[in-house]
Amino acid sequence: MNLAEAIRLRDPSRLPSRRDENWRWTDLRSLVRTLPEASPVLDSGRLGSGPFEGICVTVVTLANGVGPGAIEVSAGETRTLALRNVSRGEGSHAAHLRITVAAGARLTLLESHEGDGGGLSLLSLEVDLAAGASCERLVIADGGVDAISLVDADIRLGAGAEWGQTLLTNGARRQRLETRVLNPGDGASVRLDGVYVLSGRSHADLTSSVTHSGPQGQTVQLARGVVDDQARAVFQGRITVETGADGTDARMAHNALILSDRAEVDARPELEIYADDVACAHGATVGALDAELLFYMRQRGLPEAEARSLLLASFLGEVIDRIQCAAAAGRMRGWLQGRIGGSVE
Amino acid sequence: MTAVKDTVEQVAGLEKYEHGFVTDIEQEFAPRGLNRDTVAFISAKKGEPDWMLAWRLEAFERWSAMESPDWARVSFPPIDYQDATYYAAPRTGGGPLSLDEVDPELLKTYEKLGIPLREQEVLAGVVGAPRYAVDAVFDSVSVVTTFKKELAEVGVIFCSMSEAVREHPELVRKYLGTVVPVTDNFFACLNSAVFSDGSFVYVPPGVRCPMELSTYFRINAAGSGQFERTLIIADKGAYVSYLEGCTAPMRDENQLHAAVVELILLEDAEIKYSTVQNWYPGDPETGKGGIYNFVTKRADCRGDRSRVSWTQVETGSAITWKYPSCVLRGRESVGEFYSIAITNGRQQADTGTKMIHLGEGTRSRIISKGISAGRSSNTYRGLVSAHPKAKGARNFTQCDSLLIGKACAAHTVPYIEARNGACTFEHEATTTRLSEDQLFYVQQRGLSEEEAVQLLVNGFVREVLQELPMEFAVEAQKLVAISLEGSVG
Numbered sequence: 001m002n003l004a005e006a007i008r009l010r011d012p013s014r015l016p017s018r019r020d021e022n023w024r025w026t027d028l029r030s031l032v033r034t035l036p037e038a039s040p041v042l043d044s045g046r047l048g049s050g051p052f053e054g055i056c057v058t059v060v061t062l063a064n065g066v067g068p069g070a071i072e073v074s075a076g077e078t079r080t081l082a083l084r085n086v087s088r089g090e091g092s093h094a095a096h097l098r099i100t101v102a103a104g105a106r107l108t109l110l111e112s113h114e115g116d117g118g119g120l121s122l123l124s125l126e127v128d129l130a131a132g133a134s135c136e137r138l139v140i141a142d143g144g145v146d147a148i149s150l151v152d153a154d155i156r157l158g159a160g161a162e163w164g165q166t167l168l169t170n171g172a173r174r175q176r177l178e179t180r181v182l183n184p185g186d187g188a189s190v191r192l193d194g195v196y197v198l199s200g201r202s203h204a205d206l207t208s209s210v211t212h213s214g215p216q217g218q219t220v221q222l223a224r225g226v227v228d229d230q231a232r233a234v235f236q237g238r239i240t241v242e243t244g245a246d247g248t249d250a251r252m253a254h255n256a257l258i259l260s261d262r263a264e265v266d267a268r269p270e271l272e273i274y275a276d277d278v279a280c281a282h283g284a285t286v287g288a289l290d291a292e293l294l295f296y297m298r299q300r301g302l303p304e305a306e307a308r309s310l311l312l313a314s315f316l317g318e319v320i321d322r323i324q325c326a327a328a329a330g331r332m333r334g335w336l337q338g339r340i341g342g343s344v345e
Numbered sequence: 346m347t348a349v350k351d352t353v354e355q356v357a358g359l360e361k362y363e364h365g366f367v368t369d370i371e372q373e374f375a376p377r378g379l380n381r382d383t384v385a386f387i388s389a390k391k392g393e394p395d396w397m398l399a400w401r402l403e404a405f406e407r408w409s410a411m412e413s414p415d416w417a418r419v420s421f422p423p424i425d426y427q428d429a430t431y432y433a434a435p436r437t438g439g440g441p442l443s444l445d446e447v448d449p450e451l452l453k454t455y456e457k458l459g460i461p462l463r464e465q466e467v468l469a470g471v472v473g474a475p476r477y478a479v480d481a482v483f484d485s486v487s488v489v490t491t492f493k494k495e496l497a498e499v500g501v502i503f504c505s506m507s508e509a510v511r512e513h514p515e516l517v518r519k520y521l522g523t524v525v526p527v528t529d530n531f532f533a534c535l536n537s538a539v540f541s542d543g544s545f546v547y548v549p550p551g552v553r554c555p556m557e558l559s560t561y562f563r564i565n566a567a568g569s570g571q572f573e574r575t576l577i578i579a580d581k582g583a584y585v586s587y588l589e590g591c592t593a594p595m596r597d598e599n600q601l602h603a604a605v606v607e608l609i610l611l612e613d614a615e616i617k618y619s620t621v622q623n624w625y626p627g628d629p630e631t632g633k634g635g636i637y638n639f640v641t642k643r644a645d646c647r648g649d650r651s652r653v654s655w656t657q658v659e660t661g662s663a664i665t666w667k668y669p670s671c672v673l674r675g676r677e678s679v680g681e682f683y684s685i686a687i688t689n690g691r692q693q694a695d696t697g698t699k700m701i702h703l704g705e706g707t708r709s710r711i712i713s714k715g716i717s718a719g720r721s722s723n724t725y726r727g728l729v730s731a732h733p734k735a736k737g738a739r740n741f742t743q744c745d746s747l748l749i750g751k752a753c754a755a756h757t758v759p760y761i762e763a764r765n766g767a768c769t770f771e772h773e774a775t776t777t778r779l780s781e782d783q784l785f786y787v788q789q790r791g792l793s794e795e796e797a798v799q800l801l802v803n804g805f806v807r808e809v810l811q812e813l814p815m816e817f818a819v820e821a822q823k824l825v826a827i828s829l830e831g832s833v834g
Contacts, residue, residue: 021416243751243752256763258763258765258766258768259766260766261733261736261765261766261767262733262765262766263766264762264763264764265761265762265763266760266761266762266763267759267760267761267772268758268759268760268761269757269759269772269774270756270757270758270759271746271755271756271757271774271776272754272756273746273748273754273755273756273776274754275748275751276748276749276750276751276753276778277778278748278776278777278778279776279777280775280776280777281773281774281775281776282757282772282773282774283771283772283773283774284759284761284770284771284772284773285769285770285771285772286761286763286768286769286770287768287769287770288766288767288768288769
């Protein structure tokens with residue numbers, strides 16, 4: 001399955017469909033009958049400001065797929081970088097960006113997906129972290145309700161490297177945020193978190209796969225979300241522990257709240273284990289807001305709407321609490337707040 | 346503690362696969378290969394009415410156009426469906442016989458398997474001991490069904506499928522293929538075309554079946570497959586507990602077992618279905634031989650407040666591909682699935698369940714314990730889904746995997762689909778190896794390493810063993826011990 005190729009050749013038959021097990025809940029082929037024309041070039045000077053404006057000095061922009069192809073962070077350097085992926089109009093485009101973080105370097109990547117049209121966009125990221133390097137990737141995916149938006153990241157870690165990730169999304173017409181991580185062990189650690197807040201007819205798909213190829217690696221994952229109206233959320237997480245990757249510690253949790261009778265949540269948390277000295281676990285829950293909690297809060301004089309947003313804020317806020325970069329965490333809280341009302345503390 | 350002691354003794358005294366013998370018995374076979382004539386041959390052998398033959402032939406046509414599924418995490422060379430026999434029967438005439446007419450060799454086989462066919466022997470046991478009505482299926486035919494008279498007195502029909510087609514065609518026509526449609530999947534479709542025998546149970550309204558019903562399946566003939574079909578109907582307010590056991594001889598070839606089991610529950614009915622599957626698993630070193638167990642089992646809770654429970658202990662088979670499912674249609678119906686799947690040697694298992702919540706207030710529970718040892722692979726695959734109308738649906742799933750050894754694999758692949766805002770699904774899964782601390786502690790108390798493993802494994806699977814009827818639980822516990830033999834050190 002090569003999405004970039006499908007877009008380049010404008011061949012919808014190359015898009016994944018529900019018959020592909022990994023895409024069964026995010027069917028692109030039935031949605032996209034003909035691939036739109038290539039997107040026009042945007043004037044990068046007129047893109048306004050992104051959600052992380054002001055936090056960092058360096059801003060890299062991909063405008064309708066046009067922008068730099070590689071970013072390098074040299075050894076020992078500490079950098080905060082904003083990456084704006086802006087899509088406008090009804091066309092289709094694909095971009096590829098390679099990021100290398102040299103030994104011992106630290107990168108905070110503040111990524112935003114912005115847009116307004118009904119086009120189809122793909123961003124493929126390739127990130128290499130050398131030994132002892134670290135990167136925190138914080139993403140706000142807010143590309144508009146009409147867009148078809150695909151973000152695909154391949155992460156390769158060196159020994160002892162550290163990867164932290166938090167995705168925030170309010171979905172799109174169809175959206176898939178996929179992350180694949182290769183964890184070689186040897187003290188390397190991975191955090192893959194995500195939050196979705198969906199309403200209307202939005203769709204969001206958080207798919208991840210972490211492969212532990214060597215001993216003593218760690219992975220933690222917490223995904224939480226809320227779906228309302230006729231929205232649909234998909235969570236697919238796979239943790240693979242290969243032969244010899246003993247001492248792996250991997251934990252995954254996915255918790256979803258369904259707020260309406262017509263919303264849908266589909267989840268598939270997978271474990272694939274080929275080594276015996278491991279501790280792996282996953283948990284997944286789907287349910288409604290606790291009526292008793294709501295009742296209790298209303299009894300104490302809180303209006304229902306406020307009680308609901310308070311409950312949602314505390315439920316989703318736990319994911320935000322795990323973010324290291326305080327300034328970005330503040331922006332992300334603010335963004336969430338705008339979607340659920342109340343304050344996310 | 347007696348059970349533990351029992352297990353330890355059992356382990357010491359047993360061979361690796363005790364049911365690996367072959368019974369030398371005069372048999373008759375269908376010609377090798379699969380075509381319309383084979384299907385007609387089977388139907389004629391069973392003296393079936395025309396409608397049954399037409400049903401089979403239609404299934405065969407549909408099957409011919411289908412492809413073998415490849416999504417399960419199992420691998421095997423393509424099966425040559427033309428190089429097998431689809432009917433093998435002891436040569437003593439068709440249909441069920443009275444016990445006295447049964448070939449003594451066959452009775453000896455069942456004796457070796459420890460199956461109490463002779464009612465008097467069962468009756469001669471301790472007063473108040475539980476009694477079992479048994480339907481024994483040898484290759485393609487049911488050889489004997491016990492306690493039929495006593496069951497008939499309360500209105501329960503318990504007979505072989507072939508007999509049911511002849512004696513109770515109205516019930517068979519009404520229900521057969523309504524839970525697992527002919528084209529449900531490749532193997533179910535094959536079964537619909539060539540199914541040979543199996544059990545038929547009908548429990549009338551309000552009747553609580555007075556004894557446990559059980560079936561023992563045995564594949565004996567070489568180069569043959571077994572395609573049994575079981576249909577159990579629990580009418581309004583009825584209750585039945587059904588047990589199923591299976592064994593096969595040790596052979597170098599792979600043999601196919603593609604069964605279909607359909608359970609139908611009307612209002613307030615309850616079925617408890619327990620399986621102890623001990624087909625020959627193949628050679629642990631080379632992986633040669635063993636049964637391919639490709640089975641479709643499904644329960645349809647049509648009535649409100651009906652309740653079905655699947656309990657399975659899967660220790661045998663080279664490959665297991667099996668997902669006993671519950672369609673929870675009736676309001677407040679309940680589905681349960683308790684499973685122990687053990688793989689050792691080069692076995693592969695891909696097993697789990699589906700809980701399909703369609704009705705309001707439906708509830709389900711899944712407890713799955715997978716144990717992998719040797720060079721085996723063990724996958725839990727399950728689906729829990731709630732449809733928009735299934736308000737108040739609840740599910741709790743717990744899947745635990747235990748790994749013994751460096752070369753085995755354990756996978757968990759649960760699918761969760763929630764389509765309304767008033768359902769509550771909880772799923773948790775863990776994968777670990779046996780705790781060294783616990784092993785050390787137990788060995789320190791004087792148990793050998795192997796005994797210590799048995800003891801801890803028994804603790805690991807206890808939640809599921811408790812769901813089995815007493816007699817079966819003891820048998821299952823022994824099986825767990827035997828299956829893991831040689832997995833330590």
